[in-house]
Amino acid sequence: MERPDALAATAYRWGRDHALLLDSMFAGVLLVLLGTASVFIAGWPGLIVAGLTIFPLAVRRRCPTLVLAWTLAMSVVQLIFIPIPLPGNVAQAIVVYTVAANVPSLGVRLFTLAAALVGSLLAGFRWSTPPAYVQNALGAAAVLAVLAALVWVIGNLVRGREENLRQLGSAVIQLEEGQRQLERFIAQRERVSAAREIHDIVAHSLTVVIVQADGAAYAAENAASWHRTEARDILSVIGGTARSALAEVRAVVDVLRDVDAHDVDTEFAASHIGQATGAELRRLVDSVRAAGLPVEFHNHPATFDTLPFRLRFVVLRAVQEALTNVLKHAGSPVSARVAIEYTPDALRVRVDDDGPGQHGARAMGSQSGCGHGLAGMRERVRELGGEFSAERRPVRGFEVTVEIPLDTVVGERSAS
Known part of the structure; x- marks a missing residue:
């Protein structure tokens, strides 16, 4: 059974939709x-x-101003030819209400009020009788004027309510459109985030695979003897790296597919490809070592695991991208160093190498739009209010530094 207010709302809407018939x-x-x-x-x-x-x-709400003009004319005719009030004069009050409730123009509404007051005064004198003619006329005019003003005020209140409802409806529509735009923006942001994750995963994994494959090809062609154990180790690294990359890409693609159906954020998407723990960071460094790049690694895993998830994830991706660039561009022979330093106020990450520095130009080119690795790192660090730099070292090699103030991530929930 419908509630009384629902029935009233339905009846009101029907009346507005069928105004001419009603x-x-x-x-x-x-x-x-x-x-x-x-x-x-x-x-x-x-x-x-x-x-x-x-x-x-019958057409008062469809043509209120025309009905007003006609009513004024008929009021003049009545005052001239009929010296008494008629029951049909109720229609004049209805017209006053209709104009006040339906005409947007303030000038027309004020004119209607003025006409009603003047008509009340004229009607009072026209319909008054002796012996107290003036007194009766003023009394009747006052009563009619009060009634006319009251009807006009009620009509204006109704018009104001209707206007408020229209504005509220328009505001609701704008709010819904804004919500849809926000949802589209979030979806687009998550697609960009997922694409960035895929880039980092694929770039790092393919770099390791290519380095291992090139090394195996060189050994097979030039080594005096190439043992089965060596081939097995190289193929194991290639296979493990490829499988890991495939699993991570699949996880990100799943998030990308569901981004329209879920209100997800970057942390949600990233959490599908690991928890960014100290152990994962160690495995990342080990995979680079297995690819043939000596890496000196300085980190305190227990301290690292207490950091908020978003901070750990940014550090993991920064180290991954920096080491990938060393593998791709630094040449050989070369070694790298990864150092994560903790202070009460900030976390500092430095990744450098002692290569000839030729990869510096390419890396800096990435910042200018030739690639996406360093640009992605910079975006992640800026989202946490940190500072990022990538530049040649004074003598040899290239250095990537990240510094993130800890107060920007205070309160972030750590993933367990």
């Missing part, structure tokens, strides 16, 4: 009741005037 029925009922009463009071002239006054109410 007003025509209303005018017909008034014409029968008030027109008949006018015959007994003023005869056939009263019926004619009442009928001509009431009949236009």
Whole structure:
């Protein structure tokens, strides 16, 4: 069973949607009741005037200003030819209400109020009788003016309510559109984030695979003897790296597929490809060592694992990208060093190498738009309010540094 307020709202909407039909029925009922009463009071002239006054109410909400003009004309006719009030004069009050409730123009509404007050004064003197003619006229005019002003005020209140409802409806529509745009923005942001993760995963894994494959090819062609154990170790590294990369890419793609159906964020997407623990960071360094790059690694795993997830994840990706660039561009022979330093105020990460520095130009080119690795690192670090730099060292090699203030991630939930 519907609630009374729901039924009232339904009836109200039906009335607004079928205004012409409802007003025509209303005018017909008034014409029968008030027109008949006018015959007994003023005869056939009263019926004619009442009928001509009431009949236009059928289009009062569709053409309120025209109905107002017609009603004013009929009021003048009545004041001239009929010296008494008629039941049909109720239509004049209805017109005043209709104009106040439906006409947006303030000038038209104020004109209607002024016309109603002047008409009340004229009607009071026209319908007054001796012996206290003036006193009766002023009394009747005052009563009619108060009633007219009250009807006009009620109409304005109704119009204000309707206007507020329209504005509220417009605001709801704008809010819904804003929500849809926000959802589209979040979805686009997550797609970009997922694409960035895929880039980092694929770039690092393929670099390891390529280095191992090139080394195996060189050994197979030039080594005096190439033992099965060596081949097995190299193929094991290639296979493990490829499988790990495939699993991580699949996880990110799953997030990318579901991004429209879930309100996810970067942390959610990243959490599908690991927890960014100290052990994962160690495995990353070991995979690079297995690819043939000596890496000196300085980190305190217990301290690292207490950091918020987002901070650990940014550090993991920064180290991964920096070591990948060393593998790809630093040449040979070369070694790298990874150092993670903890202070009460900030976390500092430094990855450098002692190569000839030729990869520096390429890396710096990435910052200018030739690649996406360093740009992705910079974006991640900036999201946490940190500073990022990538530059040649004074003598040899290249250095990547990241510094992130810890107060920007205070309160972040650590992934366990």
